[in-house]
Amino acid sequence: MKKTRTLRIFAVAASLAAVGLFTAGTAVAAGDAAEGEKVYKKRCVACHTLEEGKNRVGPSLHGIFGRQAGLAPKYKYSKSYVSAGENGLEWTTETLLDYLADPKKYMREITGNKKAKSKMTFKLKKKEDREHVAAYLESLQ
Numbered sequence: 428m429k430k431t432r433t434l435r436i437f438a439v440a441a442s443l444a445a446v447g448l449f450t451a452g453t454a455v456a457a458g459d460a461a462e463g464e465k466v467y468k469k470r471c472v473a474c475h476t477l478e479e480g481k482n483r484v485g486p487s488l489h490g491i492f493g494r495q496a497g498l499a500p501k502y503k504y505s506k507s508y509v510s511a512g513e514n515g516l517e518w519t520t521e522t523l524l525d526y527l528a529d530p531k532k533y534m535r536e537i538t539g540n541k542k543a544k545s546k547m548t549f550k551l552k553k554k555e556d557r558e559h560v561a562a563y564l565e566s567l568q
């Protein structure tokens with residue numbers, strides 16, 4: 428009796444895990460890296476490069492995907508980026524999708540500081556564009 432129950436719980440956990448993996452898989456597949464490159468070249472290059480150590484108004488985005496926030500060498504970030512990074516903020520598909528929609532709002536929410544600043548005043552409004560650009564940044568890893 429006890430054994431069947433354990434097995435049943437295991438089966439439920441396994442199917443939940445499968446659903447989780449499936450959803451994560453589709454979220455990643457939603458963006459198209461080639462489209463993302465176009466978005467990047469149109470919307471991001473005014474302030475960012477992908478070259479290591481080369482900052483513009485914004486920090487270099489070299490190696491950004493999967494990395495902790497606030498770590499580009501020689502760049503003077505707003506405090507919120509450094510503290511959010513130290514508290515575990517990493518740039519993944521999920522965090523980029525939220526962040527790029529409204530950087531200041533995102534930093535305020537994630538740090539819990541209503542006065543947190545962000546020097547990135549730009550917002551990438553279209554969800555599709557955010558998905559594409561996240562896929563592009565991921566493809567560079």
Ligand code: HEC
Pocket residue numbers: 466467470471472473474475484485486488491495496497498499503504505508518527544545546547548549551560
């Ligand atoms: C008008 C200039 C500007 C544009 C356009 C811009 N950014 Fe930014 N971005 C910044 C600045 C400035 C920061 C640093 C913010 C701070 O420290 O307050 C930043 C920070 C970031 C960060 C965090 C970097 C880190 O090391 O933690 C990411 C990710 C990012 N930008 C992605 C993008 C993407 C992708 C685009 C294009 C869709 C884009 N940005 C467009 C100015 C810009």
